[in-house]
Amino acid sequence: MISVEEALSRMLADITALPIIKLPLAEVSGLVLAEDVVAQEDIPPFDNSAMDGFALQSTDSKAHNGQPPRLRVTGGVAAGYVADHAVEAGTAMRIMTGAPVPPGADTIIQVELTHNDGPDSTWVEILHEVTPGNNIRPAGEDMRRGQTILQRGAELGAWEIGILATLGWATVPVVRQARVAILGTGDEVIEIDQPLAPGKIRNSNSYLLEAAVRRAGARPERLGVARDTVESLREKFAQAANYDLILTSGGVSVGDFDLVKDIMAEQGQVNFWRINMRPGKPVAFGHIGGVPLVGLPGNPVSSAVTFELFARPVIRKLQGHTYVLKPQVDVTVEDGIQDRAQRRHYVRAYVTWHEGRFVARTTGNQGSHMMTSLLQANALVIVPEGGPEVPPGTVLKAIMLDWPEDTRV
Ligand SMILES: Nc1nc2c(c(=O)[nH]1)N[C@H]1C(S)=C(S)[C@@H](COP(=O)(O)OP(=O)(O)OC[C@H]3O[C@@H](n4cnc5c(N)ncnc54)[C@H](O)[C@@H]3O)O[C@H]1N2
Ligand code: MOO
DSSP, X not given: OBOHHHHHXXXXXXXXXXXXXXXXXXXXXXXXXXXXXXXXXXXXSSOEESSSEEEEXXXXXXXXXXXXXXXXXXXXXXXXXXXXXXXXXXXXEEEOTTOBOOTTOOEEEEGGGEEESXXXXXXXXXXXXXXXXXXXXXXTSSBOTTOEEEOTTOBOOHHHHHHHHHTTOSEEEEEOOOEEEXXXXXXXXXXXXXXXXXXXXXXXXXXXXXXXXXHTTSEEEEEEEEOSSHHHHHHHHHHHTTSSEEEEESOOSSSTTOOHHHXXXXXXXXXXXXXXXXXXXXXXXEEETTEEEEEEOSSHHHHHHHIIIIIHXXXXXXXXXXXXXXXXXXXXXXXXXXXXOSSEEEEEEEEEEETTEEEEEEOSOXXXXXXXXXXTOOEEEEEOTTOOOBOTTEEEEXXXXXXXXXXXX
16 A cells, blocks of 8 residues: 555656647636747737826816816717827817827826816816826736736636737637546446436446536546446446546455456556555556546545545646645644544545634544535545544644645645
C-alpha cells in the first residue's frame, strides 16, 4: 500500500495536458487559455463620457458674481456616433454615457448639475464648477495597446471571457476539454430505472461520477456496466480506449470477481494498486492502450471521495490547469471522531466559520456504503494514519471541497 501523497504524485507525473485547439469564445468557459492575450488596441478605444450631461470647456464652468454661467447648446452626441463639430468657448454639447468626447471639450458635467429648458433647450446653465477631465474616461485607461492582459494558463471564467470579447477574440486557443469514459462493473449492478430484484442494487456510482466529472469541467460519458466476466470487461475497455481518461468503479478489491486490475494488466499496465486510506483503499491506477485509467472502488462513498482526491486533480492536469488541489484549512472538530481507523481517514464533515475559526461537524456514520454521509459534506477532515483518538475540540486539517483549487503540484 502506498501513501496518498505518493499515489497522487505518481498519477500526476503520468499525466500531460491535452492538445491545444481553437474554439469559439462562447465555448471556452472553464477551460484554460493556451496563449498570452496582448491588447491590440487601447480600451476604451476613444476618450468617452462617463455620464449623461454636457461637454464643455472647463474654463466656461466658473460662476460670475455668484451667477451660474449660461452656455449656448450647439448640438448633441449619442453613444455610437461622433460629433460633427467642435465645442467652442461659450458653448456646450449634449452628450450621453459612452459617447466620444467632442473635439474642443475638456470636461463633462452630469445633467443633474445643470439647468435648462428641456431636451430641445438651446441653452444650459452650469450649476457647478468642473475641472478638466471631469467624467472623461480616457482612451487606454483600462487596457493599453501592447499590454499583456491575460496569461497563458489562466482559467477562463466570466470575467476573462468579458475581456476576450472586449478585445475581439472571437476564437480562443485553449487546452482541449477532457472526454471521460465512466464504467460501472458488477453483476449486482442494474440500471437505475429497473425495480430492485433480490441481490441487485442500482448503478448510483456512474451517475454520481458523471455529475462529478462535469463539475470538474470535463465531458463525461457513461458506457454502462460491465458484467463480472473477462469478456464483458474486455469489450467495455475496448469502447473506452477512445477517451482521454477512463474511470471505473468497483471490481478492484480482492474478491473472486474483482477483475479490473487483471484486464488493465492484460491490455495495458497497472502503475499502482491500493492506497493507505479510508475510504478508498483499493484504488488502482494505470493505462489501457495509452489511456490513463483510474479504478475507483465500488463502495459509493469510497468512489466519491477518491474521485475528489485523485480523479479530479488528474482531470485538471489533463485540461492544463495550474492549480490542481483543493485548499486545506485548520478546523476544530466540534463533535470529535469516534470511528478509529489504522489507515488515514478522510471524514466527511460540514465546515463553517464560527467566532473566528473554522468548525467541523462530522456527517454521522462514516461507513463507505453510507451515501447519506456525503449529504451536507463540504469538507474532508484528515485523521492521520494510526487512528489517533479525536476527542471533541481537536484541531485537524480539512480539505475544502467547495473552494476553488489553490495548490499546484
Ligand atoms: N477481503 C477483502 N474484502 C474487501 C477489501 C479488502 O481489503 N479485503 N476491501 C474493502 C474495501 S475497503 C472496499 S472500498 C471494497 C471495494 O471493492 P471493489 O472496488 O472491488 O468493489 P466491489 O466489490 O465491486 O463493490 C463494492 C461495493 O460497492 C457496490 N457497488 C459496486 N458498483 C456500484 C455501482 N456502480 N453503484 C453503486 N454501488 C456499487 C457493490 O455492490 C458493493 O457493495 O471492497 C471491500 N472488500
Ligand atoms: O476503502 Mo473501503 O472504501 O474502506 O470501504
